[in-house]
Amino acid sequence: MRGASQPPLPPSAGSEVIRADRLEVAYRDRLVWRDASFRVNRGEFVAVIGPNGAGKTTLFRMLLGLQRPRGGTLTIFGATPHRGNRKVGYVPQRHTIDNETHIECESLVRMGVSGTHWGPGVGLARERKAASGALAAVGATDLAHKSLGSLSGGELQRIFLAEALVGDPELLLLDEPLSNLDLKRGRELVALVAGLVRSRNVTTLLVAHDINPLIHHLDKVVYIANGKVATGAPGEVITSETLSALYDVPVEVLRDSRGHLVIAGAEESLGGESG
Amino acid sequence: MTNFSWNLVTDLRIMWQYPFMVNAFEAGTIIAVVAGIIGYFVVLRRSAFATHALGHVGFSGAAGAVLFGVNPVYGLLLFTTSGALGMGLLGKRASTRDVEIGTVLAFMLGLGLLFLSLYNGYATEAYSILFGEILGISTFGVAFTFWAAIAILLVLLVVYRPLLFASLDEDVAEARGLPMLALGLVFMVLLAVAISIAVQVIGVLLIFALMVTPAAIAVRVTRRPLTAVLVSVSVAVFSIWAGLFVSWYEQYPPSFFIVSIAFVLYLAVRASGAVSARLLERSNRTPRPELATVHESN
Numbered sequence: 001m002r003g004a005s006q007p008p009l010p011p012s013a014g015s016e017v018i019r020a021d022r023l024e025v026a027y028r029d030r031l032v033w034r035d036a037s038f039r040v041n042r043g044e045f046v047a048v049i050g051p052n053g054a055g056k057t058t059l060f061r062m063l064l065g066l067q068r069p070r071g072g073t074l075t076i077f078g079a080t081p082h083r084g085n086r087k088v089g090y091v092p093q094r095h096t097i098d099n100e101t102h103i104e105c106e107s108l109v110r111m112g113v114s115g116t117h118w119g120p121g122v123g124l125a126r127e128r129k130a131a132s133g134a135l136a137a138v139g140a141t142d143l144a145h146k147s148l149g150s151l152s153g154g155e156l157q158r159i160f161l162a163e164a165l166v167g168d169p170e171l172l173l174l175d176e177p178l179s180n181l182d183l184k185r186g187r188e189l190v191a192l193v194a195g196l197v198r199s200r201n202v203t204t205l206l207v208a209h210d211i212n213p214l215i216h217h218l219d220k221v222v223y224i225a226n227g228k229v230a231t232g233a234p235g236e237v238i239t240s241e242t243l244s245a246l247y248d249v250p251v252e253v254l255r256d257s258r259g260h261l262v263i264a265g266a267e268e269s270l271g272g273e274s275g
Numbered sequence: 276m277t278n279f280s281w282n283l284v285t286d287l288r289i290m291w292q293y294p295f296m297v298n299a300f301e302a303g304t305i306i307a308v309v310a311g312i313i314g315y316f317v318v319l320r321r322s323a324f325a326t327h328a329l330g331h332v333g334f335s336g337a338a339g340a341v342l343f344g345v346n347p348v349y350g351l352l353l354f355t356t357s358g359a360l361g362m363g364l365l366g367k368r369a370s371t372r373d374v375e376i377g378t379v380l381a382f383m384l385g386l387g388l389l390f391l392s393l394y395n396g397y398a399t400e401a402y403s404i405l406f407g408e409i410l411g412i413s414t415f416g417v418a419f420t421f422w423a424a425i426a427i428l429l430v431l432l433v434v435y436r437p438l439l440f441a442s443l444d445e446d447v448a449e450a451r452g453l454p455m456l457a458l459g460l461v462f463m464v465l466l467a468v469a470i471s472i473a474v475q476v477i478g479v480l481l482i483f484a485l486m487v488t489p490a491a492i493a494v495r496v497t498r499r500p501l502t503a504v505l506v507s508v509s510v511a512v513f514s515i516w517a518g519l520f521v522s523w524y525e526q527y528p529p530s531f532f533i534v535s536i537a538f539v540l541y542l543a544v545r546a547s548g549a550v551s552a553r554l555l556e557r558s559n560r561t562p563r564p565e566l567a568t569v570h571e572s573n
Binding site: 066083090091094097103108112122164 | 319432433434435436437439440442443444445446447448449450451452453494495498499500503
């Protein structure tokens with residue numbers, strides 16, 4: 001694993017999508033985390049895990065070019081992140097949409113194609129085709145003409161996923177898509193995302209505070225806590241040793257009969273939610 | 276005037292022999308089209324309070340213009356536009372702007388009070404700004420309305436999609452590179468100009484009936500944005516035409532009829548929506564298990 005205080009990485013390989021070298025991040029004037037070095041390769045499914053306020057969304061904001069690192073370097077596709085990168089699909093945690101939004105789902109998904117187009121003259125047929133393709137990819141064809149305000153949490157997440165997918169991104173950033181879902185819907189969504197990662201070879205970062213629904217699908221974990229970042233394969237990161245070093249207090253990772261992890265110790269001292 | 280006949284075309288022809296009625300229908304129609312379109316974004320962006328506030332801010336501007344002997348519409352434009360820019364700059368996110376809007380509103384209404392106290396013999400002017408005076412629109416008023424409307428529609432033609440995107444899904448639109456602050460300001464200025472011309476017809480106190488009610492009806496009738504804009508425009512045009520028509524025969528203020536017609540339509544749509552929701556619930560209760568499952572929170 002690549003722990004908190006390791007030397008910079010060796011030069012990049014061709015399939016590298018994200019590369020962070022000694023990355024240091026501040027929110028306003030407060031240091032959020034520092035000294036994070038990791039890379040994400042093409043087609044990897046990565047979970048970004050950590051307690052609330054640890055700076056998971058901040059990582060996304062930097063990848064989207066909405067915020068600059070305070071120190072170190074961050075590149076995606078070999079370049080500095082910039083706003084409006086068409087290779088990046090994004091599902092934020094917060095949405096303007098609520099049950100008073102009386103607009104059909106297809107119209108939102110189409111925004112993913114034409115929403116940044118100024119002036120008249122958009123190929124309507126192409127736009128419709130792309131939208132129905134994206135809706136089909138997330139299994140939401142039957143929701144196309146339903147009102148966004150009438151959907152359940154799980155259905156909404158699939159529509160947001162379609163909106164992100166419709167531009168055919170190479171990198172998907174999903175911020176807490178599981179946070180409002182019950183266990184069953186959460187698993188369904190994870191299976192859907194994992195399927196998309198494999199079938200489209202789209203690199204995906206998913207922010208969550210519980211790793212358990214994801215653990216069997218992941219290639220890599222970026223664990224952010226206590227101002228530090230640990231990354232590596234799930235089996236390397238979610239261990240008593242790594243998490244104890246991360247949290248600076250003794251942490252024990254327990255495994256139940258079906259492979260679910262329970263992280264004990266971190267909650268009391270740091271208010272973490274990993275469970 | 277003349278008596279009502281069931282031949283509506285003949286009725287209209289008779290009304291249109293009077294230039295003030297022609298002006299009223301022309302300006303009213305132009306404003307209805309603009310208000311119907313802008314209103315859709317008002318509903319989508321939840322900017323109803325901003326609309327309400329800008330109308331009131333416009334009152335102060337009109338009062339100031341009258342005090343200085345200028346055409347009220349210039350005062351309206353100046354105040355609504357600067358108020359809109361202030362509100363847009365102070366509150367970045369459309370959804371959390373209430374406090375900023377209220378603060379700007381209170382200050383600018385204070386100015387209105389000052390202008391009002393400095394000007395004597397103000398009552399009739401103030402009355403027409405508050406409640407509109409569609410039957411008193413001059414030929415200049417119509418021309419001004421027309422060119423302002425053309426400007427609004429041209430800008431809308433350019434920003435329509437990004438504005439829709441930014442209104443519907445703020446964070447994604449920002450990440451996709453849309454200039455959110457600029458879009459918000461452009462929308463606020465469009466709203467300000469639309470309100471300034473609509474005040475002549477409906478007055479600052481009744482602005483809601485044109486800028487919000489038709490669009491609120493539209494989003495309950497259709498889920499497609501473009502169709503909703505068309506419905507919204509149709510409702511606004513119908514309200515104005517029907518209001519003018521009725522006021523020709525019943526000598527009460529046209530604004531009253533316009534507002535009432537829009538309100539009745541709104542009630543009808545809400546009532547039919549409630550009925551159809553209940554029917555849908557009943558038909559869903561039995562055979563379709565995947566739709567009948569309990570929705571997750573949020």
